[in-house]
Amino acid sequence: MKEIKRALLKLSGGALSDKKGNAFDFDKIDATAKQIIEVANKGIQLAIVLGGGNIWRGRSSGDMDRTQADNMGMLATVINSLALQDSLARQGAEAVVVGSVEMPKIAESFNKHKVEQYFNEGKIVICAGGTGNPFFSTDTTAVLRALEIDADIILMAKDIDAVYDKDPHEYPDAVRIPSMRYKDIYEKNLRVVDLTSATLCMEHDLDTFVFGLSSENNMLKALNGEDIGTYITK
Numbered sequence: 740m741k742e743i744k745r746a747l748l749k750l751s752g753g754a755l756s757d758k759k760g761n762a763f764d765f766d767k768i769d770a771t772a773k774q775i776i777e778v779a780n781k782g783i784q785l786a787i788v789l790g791g792g793n794i795w796r797g798r799s800s801g802d803m804d805r806t807q808a809d810n811m812g813m814l815a816t817v818i819n820s821l822a823l824q825d826s827l828a829r830q831g832a833e834a835v836v837v838g839s840v841e842m843p844k845i846a847e848s849f850n851k852h853k854v855e856q857y858f859n860e861g862k863i864v865i866c867a868g869g870t871g872n873p874f875f876s877t878d879t880t881a882v883l884r885a886l887e888i889d890a891d892i893i894l895m896a897k898d899i900d901a902v903y904d905k906d907p908h909e910y911p912d913a914v915r916i917p918s919m920r921y922k923d924i925y926e927k928n929l930r931v932v933d934l935t936s937a938t939l940c941m942e943h944d945l946d947t948f949v950f951g952l953s954s955e956n957n958m959l960k961a962l963n964g965e966d967i968g969t970y971i972t973k
Contacts, residue, residue: 741891741892741946742891743783743891743892743962744782744783744784744891745783745784745785745786745858745888745889745890745891746778746783746784746785746786746890746891746892746893746894746962747785747786747787747788747881747884747885747888747890747892747893747894748775748778748785748786748787748788748893748894748896748958749787749788749789749790749877749878749881749893749894749895749896750771750787750788750789750790750823750896750952751789751790751792751896751897751898752789752790752791752792752793752794752815752816752819753790753792753793753897753898754767754771754789754896754898754952755767755768755771755789755793755819755822755823756793762793762794763793763822765826768822768823768826769826769829769830770955771823771826771952772823772826772827772830772832773830774952774955774956774957774958774959775787775823775827775832775863775958776827776830776831776832777956777958777959778958778959778962779832779861779863781959781962783962784858785863785864786854786863786864786865786866786884786885786888786890787820787823787863787864787865787866788816788865788866788877788880788881788884789816789819789820789823789865789867789877790816790819790877791812791813791814791815791816791818791819791869791877792815793815793819794815794818794819795808795811795812795814795815796812805873805874806873806874808873809869809873809874809875810873812869813839813840813868813869813871814840814868816867816868816869816877817836817838817840817842817845817846817867817868819867820836820838820846820865820866820867821836821845821846821867823865824836824865827863832863833860833861833862833863834862834863834864834865835847835857835862835863835864835865836865836867837849837850837853837854837864837865837866837867838866838867838868838871839866839867839868839869839870839871839880840867840868840869840871842868846867846868849866849884851887851888854888855888858888864888866880866884870883875935876932876933876935876936878895878932878933878935878936879933879935879936879939881893881895881936882932882936882939882940882945883939885945886939886943886945890945892945892946892947892948893940893945893946893947893948894947894948894950894958894961894962895931895932895947895948895949895950896950896951896952896957896958897949897950897951897952898951898952898953899951900915900950900951900953900954900967900968901915901916901917901949901950901951901967901968901969902915902916902919902929902931902949902968902969902971903915903916904916904927904929906930915969916929916969917966917969917970918969918970918971918972919969919970919971919972920971920972920973921937921938921940921941921971921972921973922941924937924971925937931949931969931971932947940971940973941973944973946970946971946972946973947970947971948961948968948969948970948971949968949969949970949971950967950968950969951967951968954967
C-alpha cells in the first residue's frame with residue numbers, strides 16, 4: 740500500500756446500529772469514533788461519508804416514488820453524521836459536518852476549499868447528504884468526495900471483514916480475496932460497491948481497501964497495510 744496522508748472513510752449505516760435492528764448503538768458509535776480519532780492522531784487527514792441504511796433504505800420503500808425515497812435516505816445520512824460528530828466531540832476531537840443538501844442551521848455546504856482549510860486546522864470532516872441527487876448510492880458519494888478532496892485512498896469499513904468469492908454468511912467455504920481489480924466486481928458479480936463507484940475509481944486510479952470494523956484498531960491496521968481485508972486497484 741502506498742503512503743497515505745489523506746483518506747476517505749466510508750461507513751455503512753450498519754456501523755452505527757445494533758444487532759437487534761435499532762438505528763443507533765451508542766457504545767458502537769463511540770467505539771467507531773475512538774478508532775477515527777486514533778487515525779487522526781497519526782496525522783492522517785480524514786473525511787468520512789456515512790450511509791443511511793440503519794434508518795432508511797430507499798430501495799426497500801415499496802411503491803414510494805424513487806426520488807422521494809432517495810431524498811429521505813439522504814436526510815438519514817445527515818442524522819448519522821450528526822450522531823458521529825457528537826461522539827467525536829465528546830471524545831475531544833473537532834469534527835465538522837458539510838452537506839450536499841442546503842441545511843444552513845445544521846451543516847455547512849460542501850466546498851472543497853473550505854474542506855482544505857478544515858484539514859489544515861486538524862479537523863475531521865464528515866460529508867453528509869449523499870451526492871445531493873437521487874439515484875446515486877453513498878458508495879458513489881464516497882468516490883466523488885474522495886476525488887474532490889484528492890484523497891490517497893478510500894477506506895471502506897463494512898460489517899463483513901473483506902470481499903469473498905461468495906457470501907460467507909451462506910457458504911462456510913467462502914474464500915477471502917486479499918487483492919483484486921475493479922473489473923473483477925462486474926466480471927465475477929461480486930457485491931462490493933455499485934458499478935458506478937467501481938468505474939469512477941478505475942477511471943481515476945483510486946484504490947479502495949475493504950475491511951471490517953468489528954476488531955479493535957482495524958482502521959489503523961488498514962492504513963498500515965496489514966492483511967486484514969481486500970485491497971482493490973485499477
